[in-house]
Amino acid sequence: MNKEKSHLIIGIDIGSSTTKVCAVNHFSDKSLTPEIVSVVDISTEGMYKGNITDEKELAKTISKAIKSLRIDISKKRPHIMLSLNASGISSASNNTSIVGSNISNEITRLDLERLDKEAQISVANIKNKKVIHSIPIRYKIDHQEVQGLPIGMFGKRIEGKFLFVFAPNLYVEKIENIFNNINLPIEDTVVGPFAELIPL
16 A cells, blocks of 8 residues: 555644644545544633634744644645634525526536525625535425435526535634744634534
8 A cells, every 4th residue: 555645634723722733644545544643732822712812922822833743844735724613603594596507407516606605695694704614405406406416407497505604704814814924824724513524
């Protein structure tokens, strides 16, 4: 088995009291189990009850945690995944519908992406919030409910019900700026409880 072809994933969970970091090697060979390389748990500075109180201190905490990992990330660019546990996490569901864009009435992935965006735009109380997760609950084609993704099916009108999970926009922007300033751009953001559901 070849373990040479792999990429490094670093998961970061910033809590008010502790910051936890886990580095995992994910192999191109799907038969291989991801390998935990290093785990770090240190005290958090610059956070209080899920709110950022001092960006500089929080940046120091993150940098310290990353440096404490038993790996040299300068040799292998890591995939940074951030777990959000901030105050102000909320959710809402919304229904919307669109007319398909294909002349043949075949539903495409672009149609579903447009449906998702329309649902986000029209969801209530979205001001000052950023959508972290968009989860389709059900789809209907010409008023008939269908199982799974309707890509490849045929119909004129597409309806969808979605569950959206939000985080405060200002908090997300501050976190992203902190990571960018320490040269660790975030590639994936998840809300804490969802982190355990993401397959590596």
